[in-house]
Amino acid sequence: MVAQPLGLDPLAHADGDRGMRLWHKTGTDDGTRADVGVVSGPAGTVAYAAIARWDPTGPDRRMPVLAAMHTLGRALMPVVAR
Secondary structure (H helix, E strand, O other): OOOHHHOOOOOOOOOOEOOEEEEEEEEEEOOEEEEEEEEEEOOEEEEEEEEEEOOOOOOOOHHHHHHHHHHHHHHHHHHHOO
16 A cells, blocks of 8 residues: 555566566455555665554544555655656
8 A cells, every 4th residue: 555656566566577576465354454564676775664544433534544645655655766
């Protein structure tokens, strides 16, 4: 979820893609999204964790949560890529 904006090939990122390597684990449940990982590129390496929780019986918050996680992923790009 966080790494989606990096645009890495999901079948190749552990061995390197576009000069970056990604190791991550995602988790989901009703009203929960979690993503932790490490992304390394020519400019640096960053570890991240993003966890969101909302009342699953209330309004569906999935899209705003995913948008926030993508924002975090976009912020990683200048730190790891050149």
